[in-house]
Amino acid sequence: MTTKFLKVTASAMALSLTVAGAASAQDDPIKVGATVYGLNAEFMQLWANAAENHPAVLDGTVELTVFDGRYDALVQQDQFETMITQGFDAIVFVPMDIEAGATAVQLAHDEDIPVVGSNARVNSDLLTAYVGSNDVEAGYLEAKAVLDKMNCEGDVVIIEGPIGQSGEIQRGEGNEQALAECEGVEVLERQTANWSRAEAQSLMENWLTSHGSDIKGVIAQNDEMALGAIEAIKAAGMDVADFAIAGVDGVTDALNAVKRGEMDSILQDATGQAQGAIDVAIKAVMPDYEPQSPLWDDYPELYWADGGESLYQVPWTPVTMDNVDQLLSERQ
Structure with missing residues (x-):
């Protein structure tokens, strides 16, 4: 391809x-x-x-x-x-x-x-x-990648796709399936960033202000939003290695971020x-x-x-x- x-x-x-x-x-x-x-x-x-x-x-x-x-x-x-x-x-x-x-x-x-x-x-x-x-499968795989890195311990945030689009609905269902396997993990925040890197960065900046290092994992329903979260973490002077982060799609910037060890992704x-x-x-x-x-x-x-x-x-x-x-x- x-x-x-x-x-x-x-x-x-x-x-x-x-x-x-x-x-x-x-x-x-x-x-x-x-x-x-x-x-x-x-x-x-x-x-x-x-x-x-x-x-x-x-x-x-x-x-x-x-x-x-x-x-x-x-x-x-x-x-x-x-x-x-x-x-x-x-x-x-x-x-x-x-x-x-x-x-x-x-x-x-x-x-x-x-x-x-x-x-x-x-x-x-x-x-x-x-x-x-199958977006349910994608949502499960990305969430499981985050939760496995966390050893099912700690708190996560979920950055959702546009409300009402099938990717947001079905990946969300998969996210929940994986979370159900980790009873000790709490979802601190969940909100849409509309598949947007910029919106996700702003959202993550707010969450870091509110929760700081309590956030251990970021489940982003696409790569663009995961990349926005990474930018927010770096801008806050925090270490990306302290977070488990995953997205979906396999866009080019995400592939490079995977290569740097900053996130997980699933190629669509x-x-x-x-x-x-x-x-x-x-x-x-x-x-x-x-x-x-x-x-x-x-x-x-x-x-x-x-x-x-x-x-x-x-x-x-x-x-x-x-x-x-x-x-x-x-x-x-």
Whole structure:
């Protein structure tokens, strides 16, 4: 998986990621739209860049447009309406809100446009399929990494994702499963930082003022927020080594922080999720299509099943000292 960062501007509502067709390109490419909850942070940039580099996009079979949802469910609904009006053939949906996103899916369903979920869940049974990872498992793994380092002793804080997004709900459930295994650990504080490094830094600064060295562990529901907590600890003149810290996603700065021994992380495969979702979306429009994403070879346990499954669960990869250099090399 070689990925390059996708540069976006704050004013960009949509990025046209159409690549000129080669000799194999169709005269009328399949129009696929992808609306993602927001493109400010690295993980969704990796996801969008992977979508751009799907083989069917590169050879002109698919004309792909990625819409920046700007962290607003209503903006994403407007983007669905735009795609419906403009006659898109299929939609890939990374929703901001697990409940509000269902209205957008209904709009597309009413116009017989298949919708494939990816990365974040929406509470709708009208999706063609979902291609993502098990966030309950991620929440458990990250919390367990923190609690194991603490030997199940001491107090923790939890930095949550946006309230109402599936990652916050399901990773929170996994956090609680791990905490239930450590009866002596108390949660001092829990609050959302909206997947934001800056918000998490501010939150952690306040908590350090209130609780100081009583905080022994930081369970952050994504890497950006874990990195914000680390910045707050350093700014306070405290030693990061005195804290057990973990996040989720495997973004580049987190991989480097793992390498420095500052935190734990679990890699979420943005490339696999994005390209797998596009494979399923194409199959919904082109019945004879065979998948072109490397996803299906990368994870032998993940069966294509002729694109007919409702759930494709991409495995997590815990980041370790043994694999971190390889993971970083794939970001070159």
